Amino acid sequence: MIVSNTKKVLVVTSSILGNQGQSRALAEHFKASAAKRGDVQVTERDLVAEELPHLGLAELSSWQVATEERTPEQRELAARSDALIEELLAHDVLVLAVPLYNLGIPSQLKAWFDRILRAGKTFRYTANGPQGLVEGKRAVILAARGGQYAGTEMDSQTPHIKTMLGLIGIGDVEAVFAEGLAMGDEHREQALSEAGQAIDAVIDRV
Template sequence: MNTSTNVKNVLLINSSLNGEQGNSNRLASEFVAKLSEKFEVKVTERDLAKDPLPHLSQAEMGAWMTAANDRTEEQVQLADISDSLIEELKNNDTLVIGMPMYNFGIPSTFKVWIDRIARAGITFSYTENGPVGLLESKKAIIVAARGGMYAGTPKDSQSQYLKDVLAFVGITDVQFIYAEALNMPAKDENVILARQAMDVTAEALI
């Protein structure tokens, strides 16, 4: 491990229904392990499949829009869901996301997380020129695992969406590591390629 004072606070988010056996979970965890070989790393883990968040409701949004001193006990509890997730995100400088592809899109559990961390006046603000993200100086590395080959094609609905929604809250330094064709005969070769990409990405963070 690097013994310098260069500490990286890493938020690892996984959402595979297959847990530790999921390709995206395994590879994202491997990437964080590679980082720990090069830096002093403090990792916060959030498994959105193991501990799913409830879908966003009007009552919860209403709690956000109520002044803190005026909230009911229920509204305090509802607002705390989003507040705690945003605080967790703010406290980490590097975001590592294990991203499986389900039916050409992101897992619904991850969308629920996005719905909680994208809040006007807190993680972005509206200006006369449009929305401006408020979470700055953060890097996101997305380890995207897919059963087929989608990167760079119109069927990849994940990549642009993730870049757009993260930029919306101010995270514009976004990098993808793709592990594709994992349900096809070339799986082993493509996992090797993904691991090589992880090595290069980890080295570039020094």
């Protein structure tokens, strides 16, 4: 049996600014650094280019129906979540490139989380509380912010993401911050440079 040492990385981006977004720049740096190694395979999901609708009752209800009993509409709705979960499970490392919008995550990213945080699929309820079913995965948060929030009470974003990942069993989570990006050109360039170095170090550990 041949065992591959290739690490599969899923990069999820969610900047509404597209290629002009600073979180996108962090993702591009990650991809470029990973490309220099022969043992890292990167897949990207752009949640703005392939935007998911807000989760609605019909889609939520489709998950509760046995596969063989679903209507054609329910099969189509359930397939959306199934495909995203299968994609996540097929990768070793999850990289979330996340801008800070009004102290929270983009609604596009929330729509993605709403479909991968799924009882019975990625976590289950037990007498001792929720138990994650996604095992052996790592996650990296690439956070781009106009101000400086890391380590303060105003950073409600990072704990939220870590809690959601922890729900499904991903507890090995590392964050790289590029902050103060709206505080002048010199500060922005320094912050992006330092974040780039931190990303390179993350790649070395993948």
